[in-house]
Amino acid sequence: MNAAAPPPALATRALVAGYERDLPIVRGVDFEVAPAELVVILGPNGAGKSTLVKAIAGLVPIHAGQAFLAGADITASPVQEKVRHGLAFVPQTENIFATLTIQDNLQLAADILPRSEQAARIAEVYELFPDLAARRSACAGNLSGGQRQMLAVARALIVKPSVLILDEPSAGLSPKIVGEVFSRLKEINTAGITIVLVEQNVKAALAIAHRAVILVEGELRHDGPAATLADDPIVAQLYLGATPAGREEQR
Numbered sequence: 001m002n003a004a005a006p007p008p009a010l011a012t013r014a015l016v017a018g019y020e021r022d023l024p025i026v027r028g029v030d031f032e033v034a035p036a037e038l039v040v041i042l043g044p045n046g047a048g049k050s051t052l053v054k055a056i057a058g059l060v061p062i063h064a065g066q067a068f069l070a071g072a073d074i075t076a077s078p079v080q081e082k083v084r085h086g087l088a089f090v091p092q093t094e095n096i097f098a099t100l101t102i103q104d105n106l107q108l109a110a111d112i113l114p115r116s117e118q119a120a121r122i123a124e125v126y127e128l129f130p131d132l133a134a135r136r137s138a139c140a141g142n143l144s145g146g147q148r149q150m151l152a153v154a155r156a157l158i159v160k161p162s163v164l165i166l167d168e169p170s171a172g173l174s175p176k177i178v179g180e181v182f183s184r185l186k187e188i189n190t191a192g193i194t195i196v197l198v199e200q201n202v203k204a205a206l207a208i209a210h211r212a213v214i215l216v217e218g219e220l221r222h223d224g225p226a227a228t229l230a231d232d233p234i235v236a237q238l239y240l241g242a243t244p245a246g247r248e249e250q251r
């Protein structure tokens with residue numbers, strides 16, 4: 001018999017989550033991400049994508065179901081404990097401290113590490129992001145949109161996460177900068193870090209993802225390889241403004 005397969009890097013089981021107890025936004029989501037996989041979560045505005053990833057990260061109450069990190073139940077773990085277990089989350093907004101320098105942004109992220117390891121880890125992250133290293137005394141608020149996102153990613157990487165979750169890192173960026181940010185994310189993933197990416201930028205996200213899921217009204221409606229999803233009529237319908245074949249007359 002084969003040795004047991006490793007547990008998913010991240011998983012949810014029948015996850016129900018929302019801001020108020022009687023108002024579930026995420027409604028029974030079973031979601032699995034394999035080690036070193038890059039999965040994109042797509043879905044219309046208000047579908048609950050942010051709520052799902054915030055619930056996994058510990059920022060929105062989980063009403064029912066479970067969340068697992070490398071097989072360990074993290075459903076009830078406080079945020080800091082999830083971080084210590086290897087889960088990093090880059091929220092869509094307010095993911096850096098704009099009034100602080102790049103160095104201080106990284107130092108704050110490193111504060112969770114043993115003091116003796118902090119400087120070395122910051123130096124390692126600067127090696128990954130030479131543009132940030134060259135401007136370490138610059139105020140983060142003066143960075144371009146793309147550089148800010150890279151700083152947010154750099155902050156998340158400080159703790160050497162096994163799983164990196166990002167909520168719409170391309171929001172507000174020009175197509176060229178989106179390409180740069182996404183190719184860095186792909187490199188980070190290729191280096192072995194599991195990535196979950198919430199995106200509205202469907203084509204760019206599918207180009208780097210292994211697999212895509214679609215969340216609609218708090219439920220997973222599709223789960224499949226990213227390569228074929230771009231040609232899928234469901235995606236065309238939901239995102240590209242297409243109508244189901246032969247249904248024009250019903251609109």
Ligand SMILES: Nc1ncnc2c1ncn2[C@@H]1O[C@H](COP(=O)(O)OP(=O)(O)OP(=O)(O)O)[C@@H](O)[C@H]1O
Nearest residue numbers: 019020025043044045046047048049050051052200
């Ligand atoms: N802080 C909050 N308190 C109460 N309800 C909220 C809160 N944030 C979001 N919601 C509600 O939760 C639902 C899902 O929102 P969510 O932000 O998760 O969607 P999303 O899929 O991330 O959408 P978008 O693509 O616009 O980012 C929406 O009905 C929204 O109004």
Ligand SMILES: [Mg+2]
Nearest residue numbers: 049050051167
């Ligand atoms: Mg959102």
